[in-house]
Amino acid sequence: LVGCIHALFLSPMNCYGSHGEAISTTDRMYLESLSLQGTLTFDNTTASATDWGQLRSQLPPSGVMHPTSVDDIATVVAAVARSESELTVAARGLGSSIWGQSQAHNGIVIEMTSLKGIKVAPLGDAASNGVPFVEAMGGEMWVDVLTTSLEYGLAPRSWTDYLYLTVGGTLSNAGVSGQSFRHGPEVSNVLQLEVVTGTGEVVVCSATKSSELFFAVLGGLGQFGIIAKARIVLEVAPQRVRWIRAIYTDFATFKADQELLIGAAQPFDYVEGFVVLNNENAINGWGSVPFVRSDINAAMIPGHAGAIMYCLEVTKAYSAAALPTLDQVVESMLAPLSFHRGLLFEKDTTYFKFLDRVHEVEMELRAHGLWEIPHPWLNIFVPASSIDRFNTLVFKPIATQEFSGPILVYPVNKSKWDKRLSVAVPEGPEEIFYIVAFLRNKLPDTIGGPSLTEMLDYNESVLRICESLHCKQYLPHYEDRNKWTHHFGSKWDLFVQNKQLFDPCAILSPGLNIFTRGR
Ligand code: FAD
The missing domain is CATH 3.30.43.10 (Uridine Diphospho-n-acetylenolpyruvylglucosamine Reductase, domain 2)
Incomplete structure (x- = not known):
């Protein structure tokens, strides 16, 4: 070939x-x-x-x-x-x-990153039918796109969990987070690109103009052109969010609730989830779930809980004017869910702080010399019909491992991913697939834990299981x-x-x- x-x-x-x-x-x-x-x-x-x-x-x-x-x-x-x-x-x-x-x-x-420029068009233009957008150079970071857009009371609507990534880098992959179920990945929220192709030609493209190049480049792993500029859809920025986490002991219930939420007529703004070990591990044990560590203790964990539990994470955006009714609204949204009622944790914060949450973790890890270390990460898209088997074959055995990093698991709707995008998603007619991320860190030898070779072997073993489950690698290698x-x-x-x-x-x-x- x-x-x-x-x-x-x-x-x-x-x-x-x-x-x-x-x-x-x-x-x-x-x-x-x-x-x-x-x-x-x-x-x-x-x-x-x-x-x-x-x-x-x-x-x-x-x-x-x-x-x-x-x-x-x-x-x-x-x-x-x-x-x-x-x-x-x-x-x-x-x-x-x-x-x-x-x-x-x-x-x-x-x-x-040396090519700077972020411009907001709060009223959009004729081509966007008045939809506001931000035009950012490909090397600009999402955190700066957010800060500039917020000056106009606007913000992009689809994100990654971490904002110190570049516009061009994430659009070359997909850009996924807890908003993807609703708005699609970041690549589904682009109005126009300016691309330098592999011959050095500069082409402005969109879904209606040079669309082959537009869809090829989005999720195209940098293979078809360099994203010099991107126009990204904006919405009115929420002021604040209620940030909620709730623990489940049973995967079937956790999964049913996540899928219920991503199909809800009045959905939460963000839906993610992660695997929680039933131990005191600071990174992925139950102590990592509440926003204040002292809000949980061993006695609160149900006696029937196994070695692995699951945490649902959602947010509800609100304005100051909506505050008086917020408790009632959130309560009614949570009412159909089947998490353990004593294991619900909530926090109110600004929209910016919520979106920039991983940066706070970064600062802490940097202070301990634990940011710039090897990261044998593995990201996978798992079809909904395979996720139970994935839980049995991959999540459950994790209890026997030393696992130094979060393990994310949350569903998205495939119909929000245009079929013309280059990015590979699970094939077939199924509407839902899960984003699973093993965000493992290789801790310094002085701290201990598995070797890098053991971690990479583990990833290979997960990928072998994935072959029979019709998964796709995200950020593939x-x-x-x-x-x-x-x-x-x-x-x-x-x-x-x-x-x-x-x-x-x-x-x-x-x-x-x-x-x-x-x-
Ligand atoms: P690079 O790693 O520098 O580049 C990535 C690829 O894109 C390369 O192939 C490169 O050649 C190409 N490329 C870079 N710029 C351009 C351009 N302008 N035009 C064309 N091709 C280009 N991803 C998610 O989807 N969701 C998350 O929540 C998420 N969280 C993350 C958290 C952390 C802490 C980290 C480190 C990464 C996370 N990622 C996440 C992964 C991230 O989206 C990818 O690493 C992505 O590649 C962006 O990184 P970058 O901008 O540094 O690009």
Whole structure:
């Protein structure tokens, strides 16, 4: 298949290749001769080869560009596509990937965060039918998109759990959180993109204009173009939220309630959940559920509870004017649910603080030197019809493990994911699938816990179970390139076709290990 890409596009694009060496003198001189507003350096490039996972040994790029205009990106991408070598290009957001997805060994990394700009259109425009939107450069962080939008009393409606991620980086994957059941992932909330394709062409696209490129790029793992700008739908921002957590001892009841909530006519604004170990572990034991640790103790856990419990997490947005009736409203929304009544915990906070909640955890972990450590994370989409088996085969045995990190599990509605998006979701007619995230940290040896090898072996064992349960990896990574065909399933042929159209020399995002640059 890769050969097919090469064969197809040797002409007319003239894609050349040598043998994977570091940059040649000719290429370097050629790139140095380009007229750029930003900078392109070939020294000290190792910082651009780091990521959140810390699982890929340092594979530094040859060059690093800090663009200050979209033209800078287009100029460098076009030059790389024309070069007579195997040079590649990766856009890098904040390197929040696990497996080197934003790296380009011996290629050029474009540090997208150097390109700044966030503009709010509070009244929208004709193309958006008056729907307000924010236009952000691809390297802007979601936290800054939120802060700027809030100045207008507006906010995006779909999020990730953590906001120190870039717009382009999350839109290249999907961007999921507790709002996804209602508004779809972040990729379902984009009105327009400005994209630099793999040939260096700058294209403005949307669902109605150059739509092939638009849908290819959203969830496209950086394979079809670099997101220079994105227009994101805004809604009136809630002022405050009531943040609620409730414990279940039984998976069937937990699952039934989560699915009830995501289909409710008047839903909560956010629905997530996580696995809780029936122990005092600070990270994922029952002590991690209440907002104030002293609000729970061992005597409160029902005697019949097994080694694994589950926590539902929801929020209800409200304005100051709605406060007098809030208790009553929330009570009626919780009434049909079957959590343990004595194990309900609530907290009121501002909308910003709720959305920025993981940043508080970050500050704490940083203070203890536990933020910049290896993260062998694994994210999976599990079809609803497989989630009971997943609970039996994967969640329940976790009780016997030392598991240093949260385990998220929450359902979303597939109809909120446009079929034309590149992102691979479980196939078939089922409306619901679950987002499951094993957010495990490799603690320093001085603290103890399983080795990195043991954790990675564990992930592999989960992925083997997933094969028979028809799951899809989210933020996918495969060492074996052949597995991409299976991953994309019915979307694979279009994925390849789009690669041929928009990045014919296969220069973009080589860290994914899907295609090889043509020779
Ligand atoms: P990078 O990791 O730098 O890049 C990711 C990929 O996108 C690479 O292939 C890169 O080449 C490509 N890319 C980067 N920028 C662009 C661009 N402008 N145009 C085209 N391609 C580009 N994800 C969720 O969905 N939900 C969550 O709740 C969530 N929580 C997270 C919490 C933490 C603490 C961390 C570290 C990550 C979390 N993620 C979550 C994962 C996150 O969405 C991905 O790591 C994503 O890649 C964004 O990271 P980034 O902006 O640093 O991109």
